[in-house]
Amino acid sequence: MKAFRYRIYPTVKQEKLLSQTLETCRHLYNDALDSRIQCYKQGKSISAFDLMKVLAGQHNQYQEQVHSQVLQDTLKRLDKTYQNFFRRVKEKQSGKRIKVGFPRFKNKDRYHSFTYPQSGFRLTNDCKRIQLSKIGDIKLKYSRSVEGKIKTCTILRDVDQWFVVLTCENEILKFKNNKPGVGVVVTPLYFRNYRTKTLKECFDEDCKREQNVKDEFMKIHPHDKIIRMKFAKRNR
Numbered sequence: 001m002k003a004f005r006y007r008i009y010p011t012v013k014q015e016k017l018l019s020q021t022l023e024t025c026r027h028l029y030n031d032a033l034d035s036r037i038q039c040y041k042q043g044k045s046i047s048a049f050d051l052m053k054v055l056a057g058q059h060n061q062y063q064e065q066v067h068s069q070v071l072q073d074t075l076k077r078l079d080k081t082y083q084n085f086f087r088r089v090k091e092k093q094s095g096k097r098i099k100v101g102f103p104r105f106k107n108k109d110r111y112h113s114f115t116y117p118q119s120g121f122r123l124t125n126d127c128k129r130i131q132l133s134k135i136g137d138i139k140l141k142y143s144r145s146v147e148g149k150i151k152t153c154t155i156l157r158d159v160d161q162w163f164v165v166l167t168c169e170n171e172i173l174k175f176k177n178n179k180p181g182v183g184v185v186v187t188p189l190y191f192r193n194y195r196t197k198t199l200k201e202c203f204d205e206d207c208k209r210e211q212n213v214k215d216e217f218m219k220i221h222p223h224d225k226i227i228r229m230k231f232a233k234r235n236r
Contacts, residue, residue: 004146004166005156008130009139017065017135018155018162024062025074026111028055032078033103048079067120067133074114078103113156121153130164140164
């Protein structure tokens with residue numbers, strides 16, 4: 001599986017629908033979490049499949065405006081969180097030093113994405129736009145080609161910007177080779193300067209060079225994400 005992330009540019013109306021879908025999924029997540037907690041207190045157990053059956057017969061006016069598979073994926077997302085919680089509990093009981101972390105309710109700052117797991121999306125207009133069910137046709141910056149068959153589509157909000165993440169399934173090519181294999185470990189930095197410098201000196205030089213590139217970038221784009229976060233909170 002391989003993921004491809006692209007920037008999308010929704011209109012004002014489309015951005016409102018995206019935010020509304022995100023908020024509907026967040027409320028569904030919190031309501032489902034509360035239901036599971038209450039069932040546990042009563043000595044009962046409820047699965048994601050049981051919650052889906054309840055959801056199918058009790059749509060509210062907001063959930064009717066969201067693709068059904070997006071809502072189902074939200075419940076699966078909570079179920080996966082529970083599975084990770086129980087896995088960590090077992091690991092801690094076996095002696096591993098980790099934080100268990102019971103699933104928490106999500107506020108607006110902790111819920112940033114929703115997913116179309118199978119259908120409800122497609123690339124259109126020579127991959128310059130993406131059509132999302134019940135949201136519309138959104139402009140897409142197709143920066144690189146998709147490799148493989150698209151399986152899922154995740155819409156992600158990053159402060160005041162929107163992205164789409166397409167998860168693709170790639171075919172694994174197998175080559176037959178009857179010749180015996182030979183393992184070679186090559187360290188280009190060392191062999192490039194092996195006559196005058198040690199491996200540690202070459203490694204330290206490359207780390208310093210990489211840090212200089214980061215410093216130059218920060219001079220041009222100082223605290224880019226922090227500035228966008230402050231601007232977004234100011235306009236709420």
